[in-house]
Amino acid sequence: MPSFDIVSEVNEVEVRNAVDQANKEVGTRFDFKGSDARIEQAEKVLTVFADNDFQIDQVKEILMGKLTKRGVDVRCLDEGDVAKISGNKVKQAITVKVGVETELAKKIVRVIKDSKLKVQASIQGDAVRVSGAKRDILQDTIALVRKEITEFPLQYQNFRD
Numbered sequence: 001m002p003s004f005d006i007v008s009e010v011n012e013v014e015v016r017n018a019v020d021q022a023n024k025e026v027g028t029r030f031d032f033k034g035s036d037a038r039i040e041q042a043e044k045v046l047t048v049f050a051d052n053d054f055q056i057d058q059v060k061e062i063l064m065g066k067l068t069k070r071g072v073d074v075r076c077l078d079e080g081d082v083a084k085i086s087g088n089k090v091k092q093a094i095t096v097k098v099g100v101e102t103e104l105a106k107k108i109v110r111v112i113k114d115s116k117l118k119v120q121a122s123i124q125g126d127a128v129r130v131s132g133a134k135r136d137i138l139q140d141t142i143a144l145v146r147k148e149i150t151e152f153p154l155q156y157q158n159f160r161d
Helices: 012-028 053-069 102-114 135-148
Strands: 003-007 038-042 045-050 077-084 090-096 119-124 127-132 155-160
Touching: 003 135, 012 038, 012 053, 038 053, 045 053, 053 077, 053 090, 102 119, 102 127, 102 135, 119 135, 127 135, 135 155
Parallel strands: none
Antiparallel strands: 003 127, 003 155, 038 045, 045 090, 077 090, 119 127
């Protein structure tokens, strides 16, 4: 039976490159001279450091631009609260979300079932597997999910006959 998987993945190499480029730009910009503005990456968490709230917004804007240029969808980023650290310095954690969360997976399955297409959708860990009788129906399902789910970046992989 033909099938495919709905997943959400981020190219970690591109994220690392974007962080490096953003740090390089922050280091050379005149308005950040003498400040402690930087971005640190630890696995799936990016931590933005700056001297004040305005600078943290500027650093995030630079980071988002670099991520977009490198093909990383910024909808997969989850921004945490801005926290004060020593003195007047601030930091903010930005989490890179990977995988389809349970709530979103249930929503995808519900959308597919409500469409009355002759396919079966099942949640497989952090992915949703969709199988059907014909490839055409699966392609219609991909088009439906692309149209309905816009708040989170999804990829369609492992298309099998």
